[in-house]
Amino acid sequence: MSSDWVRAYEQGESIHLLANRSNLPETAVVLGIANTLWDWGEAEAAIPLLEKYLARDADHVLQMAYLRCVISMGVEDKLAVQHAVGNLHSSFKIRFPNRPHIEHGRHDMQRDRVLKVGLLCTYSNLKPVEFSIVPLLRALDRSKVRAFFFSLNQEGHPLLDEVCEEHVVLLNLDAQGVCKEIQAREIDILFDLNGILREDFPYEIFAMQPAPVQAGWWNTPLSCGLETVRHYFMDRSILTPDYDEMFKEKIIEIPGNATLCYKLSDEYPLTPPPYVSEGVFTFASFTALFKINNVVLDSWAQILNGSPNSRLLIKCRGATSARFQNRLNPIFDKYGIASDRVMLMEEETFDVMMSRFSWVDLCLNTYSYGAGTTALNAVWQGIPTMTIAGKIPHARGTASMMKDCGLDDFVAFEQAGYVQGAIEHSINPGRLAEIRPMLREYVKTNSTWLNPDRFARNFEAACRSAWHDWIESR
Secondary structure (H helix, E strand, O other): OOHHHHHHHOOOOOOOHHHHOOOOOOHHHHHHHHHHHOOOOOOOHHHHHHHHHHHOOOOOHHHHHHHHHHHHOOOOOOHHHHHHHHHHHHHHHHHOOOOOOOOOOOOOOOOOEEOOOOOOOOEOOOOHHHHHHHHHHHOOOOOOOOEEEEEEOOOOOOOHHHHEEEEEEOOOOOOOHHHHHHHHHOOOOEEOOOOOOOOOHHHHHHHHOOEEEEEOOOOOOOOOOOOOEEEEEOOOOOOOHHHHHHOOOOEOOOOOOOOOOOOOOOOOOOOOHHHHHHHHEEEHHHHHHHHHHHHHHHHHHHHHHOOOOEEEEEEEEOOOOOOHHHHHHHHHHHHHOHHEEEEEEOOHHHHHHHHHHHHHHHHEEEOOOOOOHHHHHHHHHOOOOOEEEEOOHHHHHHHHHHHHOOOOOHHOOHHHHHOOOOOOOHHHOOOHHHHOOOOHHHHEEEEOOOOOOHHHHHHHHHHHHHHHHHHHOO
């Protein structure tokens, strides 16, 4: 229905008429149009519509959509992000008036006892949990930290039952019911893994404060604005101190220059660089379409223009749509890029996707909202991602991963360097040929992002730091 709304709106139909026809509030139609445009990589087109309706109604869901669009633009704008985050915080307070939160005055405040840590999210059945959270929980030292996982409104990944003290499935419970379940386990530190970009961000639960220490972590680094969420866990390769002001929470530094860990199987075979056998250099992006804005497409066209013996694979949901091709073609035509140099593929199963890296010589990142676990998948297959180290936290994650994996020469600091770096690596691919067969073994030993045991020690230290901070605040 939302895609039909977009087409009708672009043809001149009013939001009022579309809402009447659909028997829905106007804000529901605006949200549907804005989210669809964002999902298609057209955040810039959604922003004016959202601004128009937010001037009338500071609806928190519309504010979330607006923030998603702002951080997906091709140019970093710290003030715009801060403004959007602040407005979202204000809309939360309107939507969810102050509720009495739970007191924890009798909580056991021994500094160095075993901590009970809870992790709560609404998507624990997905691959990122399997490859990131599960390895971390398995690696935790249970003499220091005992982990409880709370799967909210879904069954959760079955492996969670094996790697934590208890996997608690929370179905058909209101916020108060969820809080009672968390309280019953006497959780010391409760982590929100959703973040405020998700419409199912569990604001009411964290506002009631079922655990004495509450923290944001793991998702897109943005402040939630709740006074009851005291901390945000982040490493300093992504969040530099001069950007702490973007957070209401106190930053708890995770040592080791990695914000999370990730583990894949050795069953995915390593393959030689395809340019050797095919004589053509292949760039690729497996990143979601909502991150592929027109600034990114222009950079990719420049790269192909400067590297005549190359091609580009764009693989994601929606890549083969006429809508995306209508956006891509004029940009690539401007640089004289023939259509047969661009391959478009839809998303596939994870295992099939991993096999497609055999087609790729070098991945290209998006910006300012960069790749996350997609870049780690590529590294595991011996392939770096050419990226830009931005300034805002969500624009620095991929650069942090590359540096941690010993791939500093694939990190640029502005668009021109990104374009030129990709061109140079394609024209002189010797470094890529050297890296490819040995990168997996290198990162197993030297990386923190791809070493759950090493990251677990850092995470335990960060939890202890947050716990001590809470005790000292009492």
